[in-house]
Amino acid sequence: METADKLAAVDRYIEAFEKADLGMIRALYADDAVVEDPVGTDPHRGIEAICAFYEGALGAGAKLALSGTPRCAGNAVAFPFQVILPGMKMDVIDVFEFNDAGKVVSMRAYWGPENAIPG
């Protein structure tokens, strides 16, 4: 998978939150993808469980803003960003892994309570 395609997937992910567009999220993921958010919690397995998870985040009005350059390596991209919610922000790093069809098969989100920023 080309670097440009991985970067485009990150852009579409951020745009999906901006537009609260669950269809855009669904289009990014493989049917058998696994989302672990945050790492260390029970993963969401399969596209329906994943969409249910994102429906909650989009419904809460979460927006994303990159806080550094995405880093592409192998079949993956890691990118730092802030989740912006009413009254708080959260520093997060997501790692997407892609399959040969260019769909995200694994998303792992790194964040903890100490990454929350009031306001």
Place this chain on the structure above:
Amino acid sequence: METADKLAAVDRYIEAFEKADLGMIRALYADDAVVEDPVGTDPHRGIEAICAFYEGALGAGAKLALSGTPRCAGNAVAFPFQVILPGMKMDVIDVFEFNDAGKVVSMRAYWGPENAIPG
């Protein structure tokens, strides 16, 4: 493993580069650790192969500077930083995974050519 211990490991890692101290790097890793830097390349398996890898980086005078807050989750920490070398910088995200003894068992580094910054 406590969040404070994971953050301390990141601090020691940066200090090890600052001091070009291979012993500090060795002390961070488990004997059977695996380092994949960048992701998608052949991993360095075991502490001796890992130390040989870092010996090259330290010998080249590489220094590290955090470019955002480390994100702790589960048994891992992901952190964004710049590698600073004479004449260039590189944006990187590393992910450390720890074993129960508090040693790093897996390091995966995300970066690509597009993350290089001249000067």
